[in-house]
Amino acid sequence: MKKLFACGLCGHIEFNGAPEKCLVCRSPKTAFDEKPDALKKPANPAALSDGDKKHIPVIVVAKQCGLIPDGSCTDVHVKVGQIEHVMKPDHYIRCIDYYVDDRFVSRVWLSPDTCKPAAGLHLAVKSGRVTAVETCNIHGAWMAEAEI
Ligand SMILES: [Fe+2]
Incomplete structure (x- = not known):
């Protein structure tokens, strides 16, 4: 833990x-x-509520990068969440923080009405554990992890 x-x-x-x-x-x-x-946690991880599904980040790792195609780049896409979170001025995802092997890498700020509840980062690592923490202005911070 x-x-x-x-x-x-x-x-x-x-x-x-x-x-x-x-x-x-x-x-x-x-x-x-x-x-x-x-960090918020689902009340029952075996049976996620719609509220859980709107806040737990979904991480997609792409080993092939279209922007830097020499094989040195790992794309890590984060979406909030399995059910897309709203991005309205009174309720939105403020930011998504990225970590690799528990070390902070970057924060992506998101604006309501302009941004989707999602971010992408091009990482110069080919292995490790990536953590995404998203912060909802009302419902707090939620985490997900994936292996690169
Ligand atoms: Fe929320």
């Missing part, structure tokens, strides 16, 4: 320890608290 540390300013989640500075908003280490409930 991962230990969760959340930045009190921007909500960024780090696994297994607080960084010297928040990698998203540059807040100092003191802004982080250990927060075991920082």
Whole structure:
């Protein structure tokens, strides 16, 4: 079980320890608290509710990249979620954070009405475990993982 540390300013989640500075908003280490409930979980993983399906990220790994076709790129697409989440000004997915082997890689910010609840990243790694954390402005942060 991962230990969760959340930045009190921007909500960024780090696994297994607080960084010297928040990698998203540059807040100092003191802004982080250990927060075991920082990530939402389905009440019953064996029988997901529609609410769960709208928030748990879906990760699709593509080893063949159309943009950088030399074989060095791994595309990681994230969609929220199995049932597409709404992107309205009062209810939307704020951002999707990417991690590889529990190390933060990038945050993709999403705007309601303009963006789909999805993101894509071109990674220069060919193996490892990718984690996606999405944050809904109402329903909190949800996680999914996949092997590259
Ligand atoms: Fe939501």
